[in-house]
Amino acid sequence: MKEYKIKLMTQEEQIKFSKICANFPFDINLHKGSYVVDAKSLLGVCSMDTTNGCIVKIQTSSDMLKKFEK
Numbered sequence: 001m002k003e004y005k006i007k008l009m010t011q012e013e014q015i016k017f018s019k020i021c022a023n024f025p026f027d028i029n030l031h032k033g034s035y036v037v038d039a040k041s042l043l044g045v046c047s048m049d050t051t052n053g054c055i056v057k058i059q060t061s062s063d064m065l066k067k068f069e070k
Contacts, residue, residue, distance in 0.1 A: 017039070
């Protein structure tokens, strides 16, 4: 599992982020406190306050993730 801290300041950034996540074959979740949403879910991402930062957790093996990192 990999974790990244991000801030999405506008709804347009949230939409773009969710669309990017939808292209990957593994689970990606967005965490803010005890609230967790599927990052591929546009409704879930847009319902979360991401302006003060949140954590992206990618659920996959390191080998699989290396194929997509560039």
